[in-house]
Amino acid sequence: MIRARGLCCGYAGREVLHGVDLRLERGEFAALLGPNGSGKTTLLLALAGLLPASAGSVELSGQNLNGLSARERARLVSCVPQSATPPPGFSVRELVRMGRFAHSNFFGGYGEQDEAACHTALAEARCLDLADRPAQELSGGEFQRVLLARALCQGRQALLLDEATSALDLARRVEAFDLLAAQNRQGSTVFAAVHDLNLAALYCPRLVFLKAGRIALDGPTHDVFTEPNLKGIYDTDIRVAPHPVTGAPQAHLVPGAGAGAFLHG
Amino acid sequence: MAAKAGTERKAGRAVCTAVAVVLALAFAVLISLVLACGLGSFPATPGETLRALLQAAGFAAGEPVDPSLAVVIVDIRLARVVLAGLTGAALAIAGAAFQGVLRNPLADAFTLGVSGGAAFGASLAILTGLAGEAALSGNAGALPACALAGALTALALVLGLSRAGGGPLSGLRRETLVLAGIVVSTFLSALISLLKSLDEESVTSIVFWIMGSFQGRGFEHAALAWPYMLAGAVIVFWRARELDVLALGETQARMLGLEAGRSRLWLLFGASLLSGAAVAISGVIGFVGLVVPHLIRLLLGAGHRTLLPASAFLGALLLIWSDVLARSVLPGGAELPVGVVTALIGGPFFCLLLARKSLGRGGAA
DSSP: OEEEEEEEEEETTEEEEEEEEEEEOTTOEEEEEOSTTSSHHHHHHHHTTSSOOSEEEEEETTEEGGGSOHHHHHHHEEEEOSSOOOOTTOBHHHHHHGGGGGGOOTTSOOOHHHHHHHHHHHHHTTOGGGTTSBGGGSOHHHHHHHHHHHHHHHOSSEEEEESTTTTSOHHHHHHHHHHHHHHHHTTOEEEEEOSOHHHHHHHOSEEEEEETTEEEEEEEHHHHOOHHHHHHHHSSOEEEEEOTTTOOEEEEEOTTOSOOHHHHO | OHHHHHHHHHHHHHHHHHHHHHHHHHHHHHHHHHHHHHOSSSOOOHHHHHHHHHHHTTOOOSSOOOHHHHHIIIIIIHHHHHHHHHHHHHHHHHHHHHHHHHTOTTOOTTTTTHHHHHHHHHHHHHHHTTTOSOTTSSOOTTHHHHHHHHHHHHHHHHHHHHHHTSSOGGGOOHHHHHHHHHHHHHHHHHHHHHHHHHOHHHHHHHHHHHHOOOTTOOHHHHHHHHHHHHHHHHHHHHTHHHHHHHTTOHHHHHHTTOOHHHHHHHHHHHHHHHHHHHHHHHOOOOSHHHHHHHHHHHHHOSOHHHHHHHHHHHHHHHHHHHHHHHHHSSGGGOOOOHHHHHHHHHHHHHHHHHHHHHHHHHHHO
16 A cells, blocks of 8 residues: 655755655554654655655555645545644634545535535544534644544545644543544554554554664564563663553553663763 | 534534625625715715616616716716726735735735735836826726736745745745745835836826725726736635645645645735736725735635635725725815725724734633
């Protein structure tokens, strides 16, 4: 579904990704992990075709990104951005409906199908009660749910999420990941940058770790989510123990094990 | 299912409100067209005015109107009223488009240097005589073309300047764009002053024209301007959805499938056609492009499919009635430039809006 070969990319002379090879099959549910500044957002933007590659290539459904129009691209992948401010003057429903932009007809009109997609997405992301409120009045967490709804409204073939649950409280976070897992079971390819290691390990069968612009680890969760691996990537002591309910590996921090940067640096 | 029906009903109600407001505004424009034709130094009752207009259109409508009054209504006032309506609509649509593209509620043809460019082009036309014998009456000659060329040149200059800051056009930074616009319009207004001091004879006509007025303008002016206005309006209305998506900012707009850079260029071009044509026939009329879309946004929200038509009608209304005021407040048939009237109404009104907004923010915080 999504394939990057030797992908290098960055901003105005500063290269962030140094040759990333990644292959996400249709129907995979993978998490993108890594320390701050490792290039997670950049990789997601490049996969979505929003940042040009300085070397290497990205393919969506077997087609090179460069050969796709913005609309074609947007019908293949939906994104949930990391941080966004709601635009003034639009209701939640209008905002979610904008997800249908790439599907709108010659005159920019939306049809029955678009309205239905909008309603379904609002319902799935539990935003129906927010639908007629001004987007600007929402809390950070509510707005993140609305952005998720917009991505679902846009399309479900491939979902790229950039820390899309960071502002959600615990219950909503579980709800959002349950929703993603359900989408995945129905065939969506989901690739989510997640800050919370345990959430990723709990839900995603595959984990991709970035470090300093390169893929450091990539594999099935049970194989890569180990103490030595995590210690190597995050430079701190981390213990791994199975989740009491599902048995998925979960990471636990050890106090006083930091590299001491804050104390001595 | 009940919940679904409930929210659908609510959404339906919002759409109905928007349609009702747009229709009401359109109706008000129609009524105003008739009423405004009857007002002025030779007043006519609304009934007489309507009859004169209908008879001129070839309908047998009641008893004939006094021929001299009919001439005033049909040949003089109707043209002015139509022109005022067209100009108001064009300025309001252009304002809404500029604000949408720049995501800045204070953006306007002025902020971008487009008005300044048009004014400079027109001043040059007046000075060089390209504008014809009398730029202010009758044959306007090359004036609109010069003003449009000025508007588009200023836009190109502003875009070029903001691009000089680095980055491709698709990554246009809004701040740089507004900054470049201010630089260009300041420079152009200095050039206009220079033109004025170069030629004493043209000073009055340039000054009067820049203040903005519909005095002495007729159907021939409307005929010169409407094709540009129509082209600009078609471009902007066609891309109303894109304006909505652009409100999310560059990255999200592209996520949703918009070629943001190209879309913005088209919208800026369309809005420049509209404001350039408006400046060409009526001079520089401020505040319409700023106040009208702002009001409509407060009333109906920022969705451009309703914002654009509603702004067009409200802009037409505002200028039609400002022109009526301009030609009737001074005693003895003297006229105020309509730009003065809109500024006098618009200035305090805008202050009120700003005060209300900041008060509202304070209350919410």
